[in-house]
Amino acid sequence: MKQRQIEWPVFLISGGSLVLFVIASFISVEWIANFVESTFTWSATYFGAFWQVFMLLNLIVAAVMMVSKYGNVRLGEPGKPETSTFKWIAMIMTTLLGGGGVFWAAAEPMYHFLETPPMYGDIAPGQEATISPALAQSFLDWGFSGWAILGTLGVVVLMYGYSKGLPMKPRTLLYPLFGDSIMKKNSILGIIVDAFSILAVAAGTIGPIGFLGLQAAYGLESLFGISNTFLTQVVIIFSLVTIAAISALTGIHKGIEWLSRFNIILTITLMILILIIGPAGFIFDSFIGTFGLYLGDYFELSLYRGDRDWLGYWTIFFWAWFIGFGPAMALFISRISHGRTVRELFLAVIIIAPLVTNFWFTVVGGSGIFFELQNPGSVGDALYEGGMPATMIAIATQLPxxxxxxxxxxFVSIVFVATTTDSMAYSISMTVTGNDTPARSIRVFWAITMGAVAAVLLFIGEGSINALQSFIVFTAVPVSLILLPTLWLAPKVVKKMAKSQGIIK
Structure with missing residues (x-):
């Protein structure tokens, strides 16, 4: 496929918006915080119910396609897959989990254990009976629906466009709907689609980079007495970005693949270690018991609308975050999934990845609940006083x-966020160029840029990072409208692909 040049309108709109956000934060963090809070509330109020229904429908359509004859459709270029199944799944999993899988795995189950989710409000908090409801809510927020939006229907539509010689850009998601007009360089709609997709994933990546700087610096001070200063935070971010830039520089099948594999092996090793030295029986019992409740209440949990304020700061926030990642993740997964069948892809994304994620949450968060039951306040006090980083430290230090x-x-946290940064830098580079192997300089530029913006926002104040994290919800509004047509476009194009491959007549 021919090399394409940078599309400057897309680059300037998306990059310019980030620059304006930083400048506005310099002028008045308070104004930015108020602006973001109002857009956050507006988005959650008017789009929250839509996102809940959309996420559930996306999962259902993907599941039907997976078990149907269309599951045999092979994606992308013919021939064997480019990587082994383990490496492939590792790249998929670490890209999303890096956004917060370590700290949220510790904090979210504890939050829900200490303050019972409203759907289970008749159960008193902090009791043995609260364990399954707390974990079930966490499973939902990081489970089947969340994963499905990242790498199922969008990937199918993108792969169809790829077979037609179209560039790897978010606008290709709407090609079956608008035809060649949206693919033109001067297409206003195409430029807007690409620019908003970049802005959403950049915000969704810069936020975790900044928070990691805060959280890792807190951990270093707690464990080793290293002062939690802005310099410490910047050194952490610089280290992370250096890893991500080198990984993005070397490409999919070298740095990104190696880092993802290393990350997942390290995480599995840590998980096994906790099971050996921690409350393994409690963890397994909690996972099995919770999973039954989770499956039985899945539709009710997914569509619960009883406490809208609470939803806005939990499930709706996560749905918006994952939706914002949707186009970029679809691009990245498309890039690494040539030769895979629809069934293989969907099994990996909506079955294997959520199961592993939910078990990881049980290992980490479940251990915290166990310690809290044994010694009330041993984790809860740290959570309320120091937030997510304190929760993880409080849990870990109670283990042998x-x-x-x-x-x-x-260390795992830093590597996790680095894998997200390198993968998303790669996806953004594909978006601004349309090339499935963008120039190395562009990949490195975006990795460094996201780290630099995170550092600048930290310099301005922690409130600016909080504002950017909340801004994710607002950016999900246009992205959700971009992804909505895949509900019917994916079944439409997979049928065409099935005919061309002789699977159906």
Whole structure:
């Protein structure tokens, strides 16, 4: 496929919006916080119910396609897949989990254990009976629906466009609807689609980079007495970005693949270690017991609308975050999934990845609940006083060899966020060029840029990072409208692909 040049309107709109956000934060963090809070509330109020229904429908359509004859359709270029199944799944999983899988795995189950989710409001908080409701809510927020939006229907539509010689851009998601007009360089709609998709995923990546700087610096101070200063935070971000830039520079099948594989092996090792030295029986019992409740209440949990304020800061926030990642993740997964069948892809994304994620949440968050039951306040006090980083440290240090385990968590966190940064830098580079192997300089530029913006926002104040994280919800509004047509476009184009491959007549 021929090399394409940078589309400057897309680059300037998306990059310019980030620059304006930073400048506005310099002028008045308070004004930005108020602006973001109002857009956050507006988005959650008017789009929350839509996102809940959309996410559930996306999962249902994908599941039907997976078990149907269309599951045999092979995606992208013919021939064997480019990577082994383990490496492939590792790249998929670490890209999303890097956005917060370590700290949220510790904090979210604890939040829901100490303050029972409203759907289970008749159960008193902090009791044994609260364990399954707390974990079930966490499973929902990081489970089947969340994963399905990232790598199922959108990937099918993008792969169809690829077979037609179209560029790897978010606007290709709407090609079956608008035809060649949206693919033109001067297409206003195409430029807007690409620019908003970049802005959403950049915000969704810069936020975790900034928070990691705060959280890792907190951990280093707690464990080793290293002062939690802006310099420490910047050194952490610089280290992360250096790893991500080198990984993005070397490409999909070298740095990104290697880092993802290393990350997943390290995480599995840490998980096994916790099971050996931690409350393994409690973890397995909690996972099995919760999963039954989770499956039985899945539709009710997915569509619950009883407490809209609470939803806005939990499920709706996560749905918006994952929707914002949707186009870029679809681009990245498309890039690494040539030769895979629809069934293979969907099994990996909506079955394997959520199961592993939910078990990881049980290992980390479940351990925290176990310690809290044994010694009330041992984790809860840290959560309320120090937030997510304190929660993870409080859990890890109660295990044997606690300092070493906590250090391992910090290291895994840095590598997780680095894998997200390199993958998303690669996806953004594909968007601004349309090339499935964009120039190395562009990949490195975006990795460095996202780290630099995170550092600048930290310099301005923690409130600016909080504002950017909340801004994710607003950016999900246009992106959800971009992804909505895939509900019917994916079945339409997979049928055409099935005919061309002789699967149906």
């Amino acid at each position: 060899f606690g300092t070493w385990v906590a250090s391992a968590f910090l």
